[in-house]
Amino acid sequence: MITLNAVTKLYNEGRPNEFAALHEIDLTLARGAMSVLRGPSGSGKTTLLSILACMARPTSGRVSIDGEIVSGLPERFLTELRRTTFGFVFQRFNLVRGLTALENVMLPTVPLGADYGQTRDRAMARLEALGLADKAAMPIEHLSGGEAQRTAIARALINDPPILIADEPTANLDTALAEKFLAILAEERAAGRTVILTSHDPRIWEAEGVDRIVTLRDGRIVEGATGEGAITEGAV
Amino acid sequence: MMIWARRQRALADYTLAALSRRKGKNIALVAIFSLVVFALSSAMFFAAALRHETTQVLRNAPEIVVQKLIMGRQDLIPGDVVDTIAGFRGVTSAKGRLWGYYYDRIDGANYTVMVPDDPALIPAVGHVAVGEGVPRARGLAWEGAPLFLSRYEGDLKRFDVDRTFTRDSALMTADLVLMNPQDFRAFFDIPEGLYTDVVATVRNQNEVATIVTKASNALPQMRFVTRADIERTYQKLFDWREGLLVVLAGAGLLAFAIFAAEKASGLSAEEAREIGILKAVGWDTRDVIAMKMWEGGLVSLGAFLIGTVAGFAHVFLFDGALFAPVLRGWAVIYPDFALTPHIDGVQLMTLGLLTVVPYMAATVVPVWRTASGDPDAVMR
Numbered sequence: 001m002i003t004l005n006a007v008t009k010l011y012n013e014g015r016p017n018e019f020a021a022l023h024e025i026d027l028t029l030a031r032g033a034m035s036v037l038r039g040p041s042g043s044g045k046t047t048l049l050s051i052l053a054c055m056a057r058p059t060s061g062r063v064s065i066d067g068e069i070v071s072g073l074p075e076r077f078l079t080e081l082r083r084t085t086f087g088f089v090f091q092r093f094n095l096v097r098g099l100t101a102l103e104n105v106m107l108p109t110v111p112l113g114a115d116y117g118q119t120r121d122r123a124m125a126r127l128e129a130l131g132l133a134d135k136a137a138m139p140i141e142h143l144s145g146g147e148a149q150r151t152a153i154a155r156a157l158i159n160d161p162p163i164l165i166a167d168e169p170t171a172n173l174d175t176a177l178a179e180k181f182l183a184i185l186a187e188e189r190a191a192g193r194t195v196i197l198t199s200h201d202p203r204i205w206e207a208e209g210v211d212r213i214v215t216l217r218d219g220r221i222v223e224g225a226t227g228e229g230a231i232t233e234g235a236v
Numbered sequence: 237m238m239i240w241a242r243r244q245r246a247l248a249d250y251t252l253a254a255l256s257r258r259k260g261k262n263i264a265l266v267a268i269f270s271l272v273v274f275a276l277s278s279a280m281f282f283a284a285a286l287r288h289e290t291t292q293v294l295r296n297a298p299e300i301v302v303q304k305l306i307m308g309r310q311d312l313i314p315g316d317v318v319d320t321i322a323g324f325r326g327v328t329s330a331k332g333r334l335w336g337y338y339y340d341r342i343d344g345a346n347y348t349v350m351v352p353d354d355p356a357l358i359p360a361v362g363h364v365a366v367g368e369g370v371p372r373a374r375g376l377a378w379e380g381a382p383l384f385l386s387r388y389e390g391d392l393k394r395f396d397v398d399r400t401f402t403r404d405s406a407l408m409t410a411d412l413v414l415m416n417p418q419d420f421r422a423f424f425d426i427p428e429g430l431y432t433d434v435v436a437t438v439r440n441q442n443e444v445a446t447i448v449t450k451a452s453n454a455l456p457q458m459r460f461v462t463r464a465d466i467e468r469t470y471q472k473l474f475d476w477r478e479g480l481l482v483v484l485a486g487a488g489l490l491a492f493a494i495f496a497a498e499k500a501s502g503l504s505a506e507e508a509r510e511i512g513i514l515k516a517v518g519w520d521t522r523d524v525i526a527m528k529m530w531e532g533g534l535v536s537l538g539a540f541l542i543g544t545v546a547g548f549a550h551v552f553l554f555d556g557a558l559f560a561p562v563l564r565g566w567a568v569i570y571p572d573f574a575l576t577p578h579i580d581g582v583q584l585m586t587l588g589l590l591t592v593v594p595y596m597a598a599t600v601v602p603v604w605r606t607a608s609g610d611p612d613a614v615m616r
């Protein structure tokens with residue numbers, strides 16, 4: 001269970017350009033479920049994901065994972081959490097330029113001191129599953145948007161994280177690839193992985209396997225806060 | 237331990253990939269760094285070698301050298317003057333020497349020709365012993381090659397080379413030709429009983445000044461040169477040149493400081509973003525720093541190595557060719573000499589500490605500052 005209690009995020013706190021991206025968010029997301037955050041651009045979806053995944057700290061409020069409060073932990077522990085708990089597909093992919101697709105996928109394994117050959121095989125398998133076997137040796141900047149996105153997905157899954165987070169994962173994918181990706185997500189969820197997505201894409205809201213839809217607007221949850229909001233409740 | 241080593245290996249691998257990915261920038265970096273180290277180490281090697289030569293020269297310098305001056309020029313000294321000097325109170329021995337310079341028209345080099353003080357070193361008639369610079373200058377590579385020297389009359393005289401000195405101090409041996417006194421007199425046309433100068437030893441170092449004062453009064457034509465005088469001359473010569481080298485080294489260090497400060501001033505947006513990404517995918521702040529240490533270490537140690545080896549080659553193999561314009565004054569005294577390789581370990585370590593450490597610090601500090609922030613903030 002991932003729980004946010006009264007989470008507020010201010011950017012540029014105390015400066016004239018201070019901006020509240022999230023207001024007192026209360027939210028609980030179940031383990032093993034697939035949850036989707038939706039809302040207009042700028043509503044705070046990415047910010048919320050960053051806080052969930054311990055990439056950013058809330059200005060106030062608490063984040064807890066399986067009952068343990070993590071929002072106040074020192075950086076060291078947060079690293080550990082990021083490494084062992086979350087796989088994150090970023091909205092802007094955040095791949096390292098100059099490295100190949102394969103090297104990018106292997107990035108999260110470097111500090112683990114894992115066996116290189118085995119890791120490489122695992123990374124290759126991930127890329128293959130996403131139809132990128134022939135792009136593995138290509139520098140990331142030569143990949144198309146969709147290929148880069150799939151590389152980012154492969155990277156998020158390389159360490160087998162219990163929680164997979166994807167920010168607008170289908171934005172650069174055509175229908176066929178988006179469907180393929182959704183099938184992968186459904187598989188992952190069926191295998192017990194927690195999946196948290198944001199999306200503008202109705203294909204995702206309506207996809208099979210989505211358990212929960214949460215709607216954000218202007219940094220507030222306007223629908224689906226308590227989990228009763230089922231898919232049937234319809235669009236925003 | 238295994239995990240630690242594997243992790244370091246993985247980080248080092250990543251570093252290598254990172255370095256090769258910014259090849260142009262890193263080559264430029266290593267080039268600048270090596271150049272600075274090259275300038276600094278050349279100056280350092282040169283200064284150390286000069287100082288080493290000085291000690292060698294002084295160690296071998298006689299306590300008192302007596303020259304005869306006529307109209308400000310050196311003249312030959314008759315044997316009875318040697319006896320007079322030996323008779324002064326406090327003087328333990330006085331010996332007439334035979335030595336001079338020989339300008340070799342064939343190769344344009346100057347040799348120092350002398351009859352050695354040590355009787356054991358005196359070659360047989362018709363034979364010479366030479367410093368290694370002589371056959372080198374003449375291009376006489378082969379064993380047993382005779383040395384032909386032309387006399388001032390123009391006729392050639394043949395000498396058999398008994399042996400070649402290897403370097404101890406280049407100043408002392410490289411251009412040296414040792415001769416039998418009989419050959420020396422014949423070759424330079426110096427009558428029996430005359431010497432080029434006289435060396436004297438004293439019983440007590442502290443009495444040198446007194447002895448010289450008295451002797452000067454008794455032999456007003458003679459000039460007495462003490463070891464202290466020689467030391468002063470060398471010191472002047474070396475100080476002036478070392479001063480130049482210090483300026484050069486200072487300029488090098490300054491360049492390096494600017495270079496390091498530029499690096500320390502901050503990371504490029506691209507580098508910061510990369511660090512954010514690494515942290516976001518689970519790298520610890522320590523992992524990021526370790527990776528950057530590898531990077532800084534490979535760059536700085538590599539550049540240090542290249543720079544010092546190039547500096548060493550420059551000074552000792554190419555005789556400090558790039559310093560030649562400022563150091564040409566040497567030719568007046570010891571033409572065409574090569575420095576003896578001499579390395580001051582402490583200096584080398586100092587140079588390493590002065591370059592590698594600040595560079596590593598300049599690399600790591602901004603990384604540490606960036607890497608300790610939240611990945612989200614660093615990445616955006």
Ligand SMILES: Nc1ncnc2c1ncn2[C@@H]1O[C@H](COP(=O)(O)OP(=O)(O)OP(=O)(O)O)[C@@H](O)[C@H]1O
Nearest residue numbers: 011012019021040041042043044045046047048616
């Ligand atoms: N580092 C920052 N500094 C200042 N403002 C920020 C920063 N990051 C985000 N914001 C602002 O916070 C708000 C929420 O941003 P966020 O990226 O969470 O939106 P989003 O819902 O993901 O939008 P999109 O659908 O376009 O991705 C936006 O108005 C954005 O401009």
Ligand SMILES: [Mg+2]
Nearest residue numbers: 045046091167
């Ligand atoms: Mg977003």
